[in-house]
Amino acid sequence: MSNKLHIVSLGCTKNLVDTEVMMGKLQNFELTNESEDADVIIVNTCGFIDAAKEESVNTVLSLHEQRKEDSVLVMAGCLSERYKEDLAVQIPEVDIFTGVGDYDHIDELLTEKKSRFSDEVYLIDGAQRVVTGSTYHAYIKLSEGCNQACSFCAIPSFKGKLNSRDLDSIAKEVEGLVAKGYYDFSFVSQDSSSYLRDQNIKDGLSLLIQRIELIEGVKSARILYLYPSTTTISLLKNIAKSEIFHNYFDMPIQHINDEMLGMMKRGFGKEKTLELLNFMRALPNSFVRTSFIVGHPNETQEMFDEICEFASNFGFDRINVFSYSDEETTPAYDMDNKISEEVIEERAEILGAITAKCMEKSLENEIGETIKLVIDGESDEHEYLLSARNLMWAPEIDGEIYVNDRTKDEDLEFGKIYKSRVTGLVVDTLIAIVDNA
Template sequence: MKKLHVVSLGCTKNLVDTEVMLGKLQEYALTQNPQEADLIIVNTCGFIGPAKEESLQTIFELHSVRKKDSLLVMAGCLSERYKEELQKELKEVDIFTGVGDYAKIDKLIEKKKSSFSDQVYLIRNEERLITGSNYHAYIKLSEGCNQRCSFCAIPSFKGRLQSRPLENITQEIKNLTAKGYKDFTFVSQDSSSYLRDQGIADGLVRLIEEVEKIEGVQSARILYLYPSTTSMHLIDTIAASQKFVNYFEMPIQHISDRMLKIMRRGIGSAKTKELLYAMREAPESFLRTSIIVGHPGESEEDFAQLVTFLEEFDFDRINLFAYSDEEGTSAYEFNDKIPQHIIDERLAILDTIVKEKTQKSLENDRDKTVEAYLDGTSEESDLLLSARKKIWAPEVDGEILINDSQVDKISIGELYKIHINEVVGDKLVGTLVSG
């Protein structure tokens, strides 16, 4: 049986597409060792500078260790965004493909042929091989984006919004629950615009209502809400749901009215804050956001407003990004670029706040009993078990280390009650007390 080594870089939306490719290549045995692989696939990210560098470095590293006569495939966003240049310059790669041919990967490998379809691929009914969990799966809502943020190049190579039919999504979830999956995370570039391309303004509300009816769904959450397309009705619907946890990820990028206008976010500071405080008021809510530091035109006053708000408002998690100057974006043409040393200084200031907020969020769980999914043995130690709070998104929000159990028989992927005894660094430590 031939062996396949796969690396999926970037976001979880990429991971779904990688799982589609794995579903098409089930005649291959998966291997963690690229040196023994007959086929190597890298699903690349082309969002910002560091992600592009990671993608290229991964290609070079895998090429340096692969065996003779193996095939190296470069797929995904970076490959799509720079297809002409990469095909000309990257002699290490045997097959190039972008964001349109994931479901045809078996045919491309069979023919040893590169391909870039005009249409961006959006999963429909294709079987995919879920990775990393026996109980959790990501569900892609849509592809592309109708927003025109000044700093983002995604619409230039992913195109306009195209939503999956609702019945297509519900059928996929039913198929997965039949296989034992019970926890779902919904992803897209702009989840709160789901179905707007089909003239339906409350698409996410409809999705929530339909998922509520599916037997076997134990919990769910939605990632990537966009401020200008998130409504109070949506927030209330999530808060009232029996299956969707009160998880709100809404990248605000900034809080200064002036910067929000420059960034073309389509919404001002007052409305942004109104949404955030409504999310915060939902029972036991969890809020994650993203901030861009050093966007062209960001003044000291703009930055001071951002610092003040992040100190005042209790986000649970915050992603910080240094502005990345990306060709194909409107900000790329701006003249008032911020010097890198100032961006670094501002990042350092915000990083201190981010760590304080994360620590405060973790400390809120001390001495509480929380619901969490058991993931198995922790990478920290073979003597510790690892769990994830039911409300958290996988991998990004944290880990509970279990050093004691009052339950004799435990199963990976099941929901347990865990009493949190302490916070150690960025981890919760607790005792498994009941199923």
């Protein structure tokens, strides 16, 4: 088989880890950014909501149109898993279909040129990954699947129930990455605060924190995707006590109206959700990120107004806004009182404007502060500006910082941590000066 590979990872960072596993199994291939030169093209798809599904299908069809004769086109991941009975008929352009259970067998599937959908849950355990996008940061996957029953979410229907990785497996992966020079880690899963609950351990994340703190060379870490009803004040206190894990709290609450939270089957109502959020916000140097869904069936104008007022006043650092997507296999799909697409779009636009103001206020609060940042490379804005990230922030999603000066003459190194002072804000990007090079 010829050996040029073009691979595309769509959707979330959890998908990215799975893509990196496939790249690890195919290290005998030469990676190419030009799909028309590739002998093998792999698209790791997302099947979460309509927009993601459409992007996945369009990407596959577009790459098919561009590919050279005799190349192999592979459709992998969540969308392929979710609609495995239909896609082989609907998209004959694809040569190999595979889902979410065979990432570490991708080399075998290519050799056999055969589709496969294994029933086993795939948990990375000793597999060699090719970490992409950074020389110092890596995502670490805690588990697969989810035990929650949110009304709008189809993930459990094709990802299955929660399956947590063993703590030793995670620690070994982190140790191996540290040995390669990585020092900053984001721990991810569908429901990170439920980690190890499938093994009858209720405070798995606290055990994870303790274990990761023992690994020499880990300098920075954060946990993404906390779920309200499985997050405890005790866990938040343990994060706050850690010298490695930032007070970075990413909890998608989806709504704040008590009645709507019940319809969404979110487990906790408004009172307990607020208790957690207020505790996070009160911790020193905390960073609080959330997500809202607008347009869920039965969402009244009053319920939406409550979201807007809460988002405007709570003090979130970042907010994601999602438009409700009507997904088959979910309880919400069968609900009455669906909201029109026009109203959903209007509400998403209104709340989006509020979230932009929240982010602007959060960034303004950083001006004059001394922070730790990492230089990622040259910026796209100007040849004399460097692109950096606040070490606390999650990569990609929380923004970048432009470094335009320093107080010493040494060249700044990419991937190195510097103490820096934030001096200003241009539109939605902070400007900083490095105090000690």
